[in-house]
Amino acid sequence: MTNVAKIKEPAEQAPIPFTRKDMKTENDVRWCPGCGDYAILASIQKTMPTLGVAKEDLVFISGIGCSSRFPYYMNTYGMHSIHGRAPTFATGLKVSRPELSIWMVTGDGDGFSIGGNHMIHLLRRNVDINVLLFNNEIYGLTKGQYSPTSEVGKVAKSTPYGSVDHPVNPMAIAMGAEASFMARVADTDAALMTDIFQKAHEHKGTAFIEILQNCIVFNDGAFVQVSDKKQRNANQVLLEHGKPLIYDDGKKGIALNTDTMKPYIVDLEANPEKTSDLLVHDEKDATGMLCHVYAWMRHPEMPIPVGVFRALQRPSYDEAVNAQREAIIAKEGRGTLEELLNDGDVWDVD
Amino acid sequence: MDLQPSSKSSSPQSLKEVVIRFAGDSGDGMQLTGTEFTRAAALAGNDIATFPDFPAEIRAPAGTLAGVSGFQLHFASHSIFTPGDAPDVIVAMNAAALKANLNDLKEGGILIVNEGSFTKANLKKAGYEANPLEDGSLDGRRLIAIDMNQLVAKALDETELSPKEVARCKNFWALGLMYWLYSREPAKQIDWIQAKFKRKPELAKANILAFKAGYAYGDATELFQETFEVKSADMPQGRYRRVMGNNALAMGFVAAANKADLPLFLGSYPITPASDILHDLARYKRFGVTTFQAEDEIAAMGAAIGAAYGGALAMATTSGPGLALKGEAMGLAMILELPVVVVNVQRAGPSTGMPTKTEQSDFLQAMYGRNGDCPVAVLAAKSPADCFDTAIEASRIAIKYRCPVIVLSDGYIANGAEPWRMPKPENIPEIDPGFRTDPEGYMPYARNPDTLARDWVRPGTPGLQHRVGGLEKDQLTGDVSYDPENHETMVRLREEKIQNIANDVTEAQVEGAQEGDLLVVGWGGTYGALKQGVAAHLAQGNKVGHLHLRWLSPLPRGLEDIFKRYKKVLVCELNRGQVWRHLRAEYLVPAEKYTKVQGLPFMVSEIKEAIDAHLAK
Ligand code: SF4
Numbered sequence: 001m002t003n004v005a006k007i008k009e010p011a012e013q014a015p016i017p018f019t020r021k022d023m024k025t026e027n028d029v030r031w032c033p034g035c036g037d038y039a040i041l042a043s044i045q046k047t048m049p050t051l052g053v054a055k056e057d058l059v060f061i062s063g064i065g066c067s068s069r070f071p072y073y074m075n076t077y078g079m080h081s082i083h084g085r086a087p088t089f090a091t092g093l094k095v096s097r098p099e100l101s102i103w104m105v106t107g108d109g110d111g112f113s114i115g116g117n118h119m120i121h122l123l124r125r126n127v128d129i130n131v132l133l134f135n136n137e138i139y140g141l142t143k144g145q146y147s148p149t150s151e152v153g154k155v156a157k158s159t160p161y162g163s164v165d166h167p168v169n170p171m172a173i174a175m176g177a178e179a180s181f182m183a184r185v186a187d188t189d190a191a192l193m194t195d196i197f198q199k200a201h202e203h204k205g206t207a208f209i210e211i212l213q214n215c216i217v218f219n220d221g222a223f224v225q226v227s228d229k230k231q232r233n234a235n236q237v238l239l240e241h242g243k244p245l246i247y248d249d250g251k252k253g254i255a256l257n258t259d260t261m262k263p264y265i266v267d268l269e270a271n272p273e274k275t276s277d278l279l280v281h282d283e284k285d286a287t288g289m290l291c292h293v294y295a296w297m298r299h300p301e302m303p304i305p306v307g308v309f310r311a312l313q314r315p316s317y318d319e320a321v322n323a324q325r326e327a328i329i330a331k332e333g334r335g336t337l338e339e340l341l342n343d344g345d346v347w348d349v350d
Numbered sequence: 351m352d353l354q355p356s357s358k359s360s361s362p363q364s365l366k367e368v369v370i371r372f373a374g375d376s377g378d379g380m381q382l383t384g385t386e387f388t389r390a391a392a393l394a395g396n397d398i399a400t401f402p403d404f405p406a407e408i409r410a411p412a413g414t415l416a417g418v419s420g421f422q423l424h425f426a427s428h429s430i431f432t433p434g435d436a437p438d439v440i441v442a443m444n445a446a447a448l449k450a451n452l453n454d455l456k457e458g459g460i461l462i463v464n465e466g467s468f469t470k471a472n473l474k475k476a477g478y479e480a481n482p483l484e485d486g487s488l489d490g491r492r493l494i495a496i497d498m499n500q501l502v503a504k505a506l507d508e509t510e511l512s513p514k515e516v517a518r519c520k521n522f523w524a525l526g527l528m529y530w531l532y533s534r535e536p537a538k539q540i541d542w543i544q545a546k547f548k549r550k551p552e553l554a555k556a557n558i559l560a561f562k563a564g565y566a567y568g569d570a571t572e573l574f575q576e577t578f579e580v581k582s583a584d585m586p587q588g589r590y591r592r593v594m595g596n597n598a599l600a601m602g603f604v605a606a607a608n609k610a611d612l613p614l615f616l617g618s619y620p621i622t623p624a625s626d627i628l629h630d631l632a633r634y635k636r637f638g639v640t641t642f643q644a645e646d647e648i649a650a651m652g653a654a655i656g657a658a659y660g661g662a663l664a665m666a667t668t669s670g671p672g673l674a675l676k677g678e679a680m681g682l683a684m685i686l687e688l689p690v691v692v693v694n695v696q697r698a699g700p701s702t703g704m705p706t707k708t709e710q711s712d713f714l715q716a717m718y719g720r721n722g723d724c725p726v727a728v729l730a731a732k733s734p735a736d737c738f739d740t741a742i743e744a745s746r747i748a749i750k751y752r753c754p755v756i757v758l759s760d761g762y763i764a765n766g767a768e769p770w771r772m773p774k775p776e777n778i779p780e781i782d783p784g785f786r787t788d789p790e791g792y793m794p795y796a797r798n799p800d801t802l803a804r805d806w807v808r809p810g811t812p813g814l815q816h817r818v819g820g821l822e823k824d825q826l827t828g829d830v831s832y833d834p835e836n837h838e839t840m841v842r843l844r845e846e847k848i849q850n851i852a853n854d855v856t857e858a859q860v861e862g863a864q865e866g867d868l869l870v871v872g873w874g875g876t877y878g879a880l881k882q883g884v885a886a887h888l889a890q891g892n893k894v895g896h897l898h899l900r901w902l903s904p905l906p907r908g909l910e911d912i913f914k915r916y917k918k919v920l921v922c923e924l925n926r927g928q929v930w931r932h933l934r935a936e937y938l939v940p941a942e943k944y945t946k947v948q949g950l951p952f953m954v955s956e957i958k959e960a961i962d963a964h965l966a967k
Contacts, residue, residue, distance in 0.1 A: 007785075007808055027830075054812070055812075059809045061656075071817050072817050072819070072830065076815050077810075077816070078818070079659060079817070079819060081820060082679060082682050085649070085652045085679060087649075087652075088644070088656065088679075089655055090656060091642070091649075091653050091656060092617060092642065092654060092657040092660070093659055095615070095640060095642060095653070096613060096656070096661070097661070097808075117646060117649075118648075118652075121644075121645040121649065321642070322640075324635070325639075325640060332636045333636065334636065335636040335637035337605055337775035337778075340601055340604055340637055341775065344591045345393055347590050348588070348590070349585045349586070349587055350587060
């Protein structure tokens with residue numbers, strides 16, 4: 001009986017290189033024309049060949065929803081599972097097959113409504129999985145009901161008089177679960193997406209990526225401030241490790257009022273000397289203090305933070321589980337069936 | 351103090367079998383007393399069967415009826431199959447324990463009570479207006495009232511323990527007394543206490559003192575006119591151990607994984623009475639086991655399916671309410687056609703029901719508790735030791751047919767103990783996981799023509815990338831398909847695959863009369879009671895057969911012919927007639943039912959009477 005279901009040693013063969021084209025399946029992509037999902041798919045297909053992972057070691061696992069059709073469009077191993085539960089399948093797979101590179105695709109309903117519980121536990125356990133949250137603030141596949149991330153007042157099919165339901169903040173929940181890696185990006189920002197996907201892959205532990213995704217049919221323009229390339233610079237601030245928070249082509253920056261612990265905008269054109277007041281991003285800060293601040297920065301009062309909020313090393317669950325078992329085996333020896341059965345009061349009858 | 355076997359001049363009276371029930375407050379340690387006395391009986395070569403019966407609350411209010419915890423042990427010098435209907439001896443540690451159990455005592459039975467706990471307050475809590483030890487209401491029983499509280503306190507006089515700690519040694523005092531009464535060799539028990547409290551020498555010393563004092567008390571006083579002994583049973587040759595159902599399941603799955611050369615993965619969320627399987631497997635890490643305590647029942651099931659997808663022998667353990675939560679994920683496992691075993695240790699329902707009490711009322715849920723036409727394999731274990739074989743059988747079928755398999759156990763066999771003649775590891779057959787690695791001509795949903803199972807392909811296998819999911823799939827490529835004909839074909843194929851398992855498992859076999867007046871049909875943990883109830887009728891010359899179903903889905907081959915050989919069929923089960931309903935629907939057999947839903951197992955006498963009634967009809 002083996003301990004893990006590993007089927008080849010990692011060093012046994014160098015991964016055979018492949019290209020973006022190899023990532024495509026024969027299935028027709030069936031999202032609505034103009035859906036933000038297309039751009040995300042393209043960025044993922046572009047990133048995968050750059051990771052140094054063998055094609056057969058990539059696995060995409062999703063729940064239910066528009067975004068969750070994703071695995072059908074990736075020529076990798078994939079599982080389109082049930083609503084909200086993708087983290088559970090991904091966890092079981094990663095624990096038994098730690099050498100696989102697992103990408104989980106979910107949406108705001110799948111990940112934060114029906115599957116909210118699993119999401120929290122996935123993040124706190126820090127299972128080494130990359131989570132792509134397609135947040136479009138609406139239910140697409142069930143045709144246009146408000147979602148747990150929809151704003152109060154949202155008029156949708158199930159809320160003709162406007163939603164009175166207070167939304168969740170995915171980033172704040174991720175912080176509450178002590179996510180070790182958090183990032184945000186708009187679906188139109190291909191370069192940043194690719195960069196974040198690569199960093200997510202390198203991160204050991206759960207990499208949580210909120211993608212602001214446009215549902216052109218039911219919630220068009222929900223994130224227009226950042227997805228529209230013309231407005232983007234003025235409305236988003238890119239978090240870069242070790243660099244001050246500057247945006248709007250260097251015209252503005254973000255500083256923290258240490259009395260109120262609230263962020264404020266600094267006009268750098270008027271006060272260039274105040275550059276030294278600006279917050280400097282530290283993605284490795286263990287307290288996560290500033291991550292909370294970033295999670296609550298919202299448009300239009302503040303620019304929307306994008307990029308890597310947090311990239312902190314802490315042990316991943318899959319690694320810990322397997323290490324513990326191997327340590328016990330190393331110390332006590334591999335158990336045999338003979339030992340198993342005889343562990344207790346036994347007696348012989350002749 | 352040196353303990354010699356009884357110094358009474360007369361030698362012990364030899365008995366063929368004894369049923370003892372230990373009863374006390376949940377805090378009195380009666381489960382431990384019962385378990386230890388069972389161990390002594392097992393090691394002395396008796397056949398044994400036990401029935402622990404405890405409240406769901408960890409510590410219900412002391413002294414109340416709700417807090418009474420009991421442990422019944424049946425030991426014998428011949429083969430037995432149940433923990434016994436009525437106790438010959440009841441050991442009651444307080445007034446509530448007496449009240450809750452007295453009615454079950456056999457006529458003329460021995461009643462040993464801890465007089466010290468019959469205080470006014472305790473009598474009131476138990477609902478007694480007068481002290482039953484004094485008002486003559488116990489006449490007709492052999493009452494032996496002992497102030498154990500005081501005797502334990504005296505025995506532990508020299509120790510440094512607090513009065514509360516001293517009181518907690520009572521159970522070993524009672525155990526000591528029973529050792530004396532049944533002529534057990536005390537030395538091994540003393541060694542056991544020594545080892546158990548290795549890290550707390552004070553407690554080891556105190557419990558040994560209490561144990562010895564109880565033993566010596568029996569010897570020194572004139573309370574008992576005689577002692578007893580039950581000689582060892584004539585058991586088949588082999589190596590034995592005492593085993594409880596949950597532990598046997600845990601070992602069975604480890605054995606199955608070993609024989610399949612697969613890692614064992616358990617996803618589980620704690621739930622009574624299944625948690626002990628999780629506890630045991632968590633201890634078994636060095637046998638290559640991975641346990642995952644999930645955030646909820648659904649996650650436990652999902653993780654198991656994820657591990658199965660990765661190529662592990664994957665399983666989940668739960669009880670009724672948990673199985674309800676797992677339904678949707680099990681449906682996914684079924685349509686993905688991945689091997690996964692789900693153990694349901696049934697308890698009394700509906701809803702939260704009575705978590706520590708036994709029942710067989712999840713059969714229909716196991717069969718049909720999922721959306722769509724979603725057949726899975728279902729089998730049941732019939733006794734604590736049988737759980738081992740059941741686990742291996744479930745694993746073998748799940749792996750061979752790439753399907754979910756539900757194992758039905760129940761609270762009664764989960765916690766009950768019996769001697770188990772262990773198999774030799776080398777005699778347990780190997781299981782071939784048969785992973786596919788060849789990309790040539792691969793179609794994800796192409797099937798083995800005999801079993802109708804599809805290939806099991808692990809992620810990481812070069813050239814075999816494919817997608818699976820919960821949407822209906824094309825019968826060969828596995829691509830999403832909404833084609834009407836294809837859907838019909840797939841639903842039928844999945845059903846047929848489960849039916850094919852019947853080719854792979856033993857045919858139904860009847861014990862007792864092979865034809866005649868009445869066939870008693872049962873399944874799961876009622877085996878012992880049905881067997882003995884039928885045996886009583888066979889002894890009277892009645893033509894009664896006993897059919898005990900291991901496989902429930904699919905049902906074994908040959909049932910139709912068996913039913914025809916009897917004038918009447920009587921299905922006995924601990925629910926309102928679930929398998930009864932199923933058999934009638936499947937075979938149009940005019941079966942009748944005998945059911946019980948009290949959270950308790952069948953008594954042999956109940957079965958015997960039910961058979962009487964149906965023979966007379
Ligand atoms: S409904 Fe919205 S999210 Fe879904 S595919 Fe269409 S555009 Fe995309």
